[in-house]
Amino acid sequence: MPTIEVNGKTIEVDEEGYLVNLSDWSEEVADFLAKEEKVEMTPNHWEVVNFLREYYNEYQIAPAIRVLTKAIAKKLGPDKGNNKYLYELFPYGPAKQACKIAGLPKPTGCI
Amino acid sequence: MAAPDFEIPQFQEHAVLDIPKIKEGAMSHIKSFVAGQSAQEYLGYPWELGENWKERAIERMGEVLKKYRSVRVFLDACVHCGACTDKCHYYLGTADPKNMPVARQELMRKVYRRYFTFGGKYFPWLVGAEDLTEEVLNDWYNYYHECSECRRCSVFCPYGIDTAEITMAGREILNYVGMGQKYSNEILVKVQKVGNNLGLPGPALEDTLAGLEEDIEADTGVPVKLPLDQKGAEILLVTPSADFFSEPHVESLIGYAKVFHAAGASWTLSSLASEAGNFGLFNGNYETMRKVAMRIRDAALELGVKRIIVGECGHAWRVAYSYWNTLTGIGYGGEDPYSQMLQKQLDHRYPQPMHICEYTWDLIQKGVLKFDKSKNDHRIITFHDSCNVARASRMGNEPGGQFTIPRNIIRAVANNFYDMDPNTIGESTYCCGGGGGLLTDDLMEVRVKGALPRMNAFNAVVQQNGVNFLALICAICKAQFTKVFPYYGFDMSMVGGVHQLVSTAIELD
Numbered sequence: 321m322p323t324i325e326v327n328g329k330t331i332e333v334d335e336e337g338y339l340v341n342l343s344d345w346s347e348e349v350a351d352f353l354a355k356e357e358k359v360e361m362t363p364n365h366w367e368v369v370n371f372l373r374e375y376y377n378e379y380q381i382a383p384a385i386r387v388l389t390k391a392i393a394k395k396l397g398p399d400k401g402n403n404k405y406l407y408e409l410f411p412y413g414p415a416k417q418a419c420k421i422a423g424l425p426k427p428t429g430c431i
Numbered sequence: 432m433a434a435p436d437f438e439i440p441q442f443q444e445h446a447v448l449d450i451p452k453i454k455e456g457a458m459s460h461i462k463s464f465v466a467g468q469s470a471q472e473y474l475g476y477p478w479e480l481g482e483n484w485k486e487r488a489i490e491r492m493g494e495v496l497k498k499y500r501s502v503r504v505f506l507d508a509c510v511h512c513g514a515c516t517d518k519c520h521y522y523l524g525t526a527d528p529k530n531m532p533v534a535r536q537e538l539m540r541k542v543y544r545r546y547f548t549f550g551g552k553y554f555p556w557l558v559g560a561e562d563l564t565e566e567v568l569n570d571w572y573n574y575y576h577e578c579s580e581c582r583r584c585s586v587f588c589p590y591g592i593d594t595a596e597i598t599m600a601g602r603e604i605l606n607y608v609g610m611g612q613k614y615s616n617e618i619l620v621k622v623q624k625v626g627n628n629l630g631l632p633g634p635a636l637e638d639t640l641a642g643l644e645e646d647i648e649a650d651t652g653v654p655v656k657l658p659l660d661q662k663g664a665e666i667l668l669v670t671p672s673a674d675f676f677s678e679p680h681v682e683s684l685i686g687y688a689k690v691f692h693a694a695g696a697s698w699t700l701s702s703l704a705s706e707a708g709n710f711g712l713f714n715g716n717y718e719t720m721r722k723v724a725m726r727i728r729d730a731a732l733e734l735g736v737k738r739i740i741v742g743e744c745g746h747a748w749r750v751a752y753s754y755w756n757t758l759t760g761i762g763y764g765g766e767d768p769y770s771q772m773l774q775k776q777l778d779h780r781y782p783q784p785m786h787i788c789e790y791t792w793d794l795i796q797k798g799v800l801k802f803d804k805s806k807n808d809h810r811i812i813t814f815h816d817s818c819n820v821a822r823a824s825r826m827g828n829e830p831g832g833q834f835t836i837p838r839n840i841i842r843a844v845a846n847n848f849y850d851m852d853p854n855t856i857g858e859s860t861y862c863c864g865g866g867g868g869l870l871t872d873d874l875m876e877v878r879v880k881g882a883l884p885r886m887n888a889f890n891a892v893v894q895q896n897g898v899n900f901l902a903l904i905c906a907i908c909k910a911q912f913t914k915v916f917p918y919y920g921f922d923m924s925m926v927g928g929v930h931q932l933v934s935t936a937i938e939l940d
Contacts, residue, residue, distance in 0.1 A: 379638065380632055381635045383639075384681070386678075404924075415676075415677070416872070427630075427676070428617055428621065428628060428630065429618060429628035429671075430671050430680075430708060430906035430909075431629070431673045431677040431680075431906075431910050
């Protein structure tokens with residue numbers, strides 16, 4: 321199993337770089353994963369990541385894209401509550417890339 | 432989009448591609464992630480090659496040959512005429528000769544000859560027979576995951592060899608020796624544990640649907656509902672779980688809901704069967720396919736529905752249309768009390784199951800639905816036939832209904848429609864490049880290159896007719912094109928569903 325090294329701590333990840341144990345996540349780990357993805361974390365990125373984690377805690381799954389865009393519209397304003405903006409933040413797609421940085425499992429299926 | 436670490440194929444001037452010169456080993460570096468212990472164990476397979484893997488592989492091959500006589504016929508019948516060589520989108524996009532359907536099949540055929548034919552057992556060098564080695568097994572793994580089981584090559588085979596069945600048999604044997612594919616097998620675990628490929632639990636589904644109801648009402652002023660687990664509803668809709676989760680998929684889900692609303696239908700979704708897709712088909716394992724399909728029968732019985740309608744999902748429609756009867760229906764065994772119960776419960780004035788396009792087209796013909804076509808005037812539309820719908824199923828009562836009905840719907844709800852080159856649609860349609868269990872990030876190079884024939888024909892209608900919308904009826908196609916379009920310089924918002932177009936134009940009271 322591959323691992324990453326953050327602040328001297330060794331953390332297990334899967335072949336695609338997603339955390340194996342959700343409890344290993346911290347803001348430092350998120351920063352590390354974001355760098356690997358070449359994503360520079362801004363406060364708006366953090367809004368998305370934090371919302372994903374909150375939603376996951378409640379429902380054990382990442383939110384549907386619609387649910388995410390609506391939540392972001394409420395927090396950052398209606399002009400930012402759309403798929404296009406989320407792709408600007410996370411160019412490889414909000415579902416997969418943002419989930420990885422948030423320490424959540426990769427969503428699977430026909431998506 | 433991050434810069435890809437592979438070369439994006441170039442468009443050609445004509446809609447139909449030239450045949451590329453072969454590039455030996457061009458895709459041999461591609462290996463999809465192998466499934467880990469937990470998924471393999473759940474599905475009843477080992478998770479690593481044991482010492483006796485070779486014996487196990489040959490044993491399983493023998494069983495597959497007995498169970499599916501078609502596979503033996505296909506392995507025996509090929510005369511290497513070459514008609515299939517240039518018909519595969521993966522060959523056209525990658526130029527790797529092992530992606531010629533005949534060569535991909537030959538990977539198994541040479542082993543079959545060695546262990547199961549007289550000539551191969553005693554004079555292997557005379558008949559092109561070869562021992563099963565780890566190298567051959569690895570070739571199987573690579574190239575049986577560079578086939579989307581789309582069956583385009585079969586259309587052109589003078590013997591009607593169904594290459595997909597060889598791929599399916601190959602994957603089944605690979606699973607049996609401990610080399611399953613991570614993507615498909617993890618999904619097969621989720622659908623059985625949670626109810627859908629995404630792993631979307633009931634409460635999350637409920638929350639998502641409630642949010643969509645709010646959106647539709649805010650948008651239209653009409654309280655269109657998306658009922659869940661409603662006992663006594665007339666219709667059960669089973670649709671790919673991506674419809675709940677992704678863009679543009681969700682736009683079609685909204686479209687189905689509006690159609691049901693406009694028709695005044697009583698319908699429901701099910702949290703138990705919140706997935707139409709059935710990756711058991713891709714793996715070529717009948718028992719897994721049955722277990723996944725059984726959830727839908729259980730949900731139908733529990734909810735007491737009279738009709739089952741399938742949403743926009745290509746392979747789901749193949750499984751529903753061609754396999755449900757023998758998997759879980761009356762064909763499963765006339766003696767089975769639950770299949771009998773379901774038969775009595777269903778309303779046989781309607782086809783069972785029914786495709787959502789059949790349902791909508793029927794209502795359009797009866798004049799039940801009203802549209803303002805001009806609302807789609809900003810779109811210039813073309814339609815991509817999904818492989819499993821095109822070549823493994825039917826819609827309506829006329830031959831070719833699976834081609835005409837979705838196009839009829841588009842023409843009924845929009846003014847601007849142009850078909851792509853006739854050699855690339857209908858039963859000759861190219862796969863999107865992501866079907867059959869290949870829709871995973873670790874196969875992105877295969878997906879992008881395999882999409883070339885479709886993208887090239889699409890580009891031709893973009894250039895000639897100004898097309899700006901690719902209409903689809905499959906969740907895999909939608910996800911694949913959304914991902915692949917930017918590699919070819921197109922915007923992902925040009926991808927959408929047929930019922931997304933319906934949703935835009937439908938008039939609700």
